[in-house]
Amino acid sequence: MDIPTHLTAHISHLLCAQGVQYTTSEKQAPSPIDLLASMKQAVSVEKRLAKAGVSKALRDMLSRCVGEFNKMVTKKSHKIDSSMKGLIMNLFLGLC
DSSP states (O other): OOOOHHHHHHHHHHHHHHHHHHHHTOSSOOOHHHHHHHHHHHHHHHHHHOOTTSOOOHHHHHHHHHHHHHHHOOSGGGSOOHHHHHHHHHHHHHHO
């Protein structure tokens, strides 16, 4: 099964836009709620893109999305570390 290019481009564009937003307009690191909103969108796209044999567990998908996000963010204080990832995961499970 081939993944439509427009969906792959969509998740990449979403994460890139979020990364650029946080590096150009904000001097303060994004809040966990802001990051949760971004990651929630990215995870929903990631679910649709997941190939057979790729883990669809929420923790794994969130890890992939966080990895992509961290690649695109240039300001170190805006990257998602393991404690922030855990907080986002807990918020995600509590709110969804």
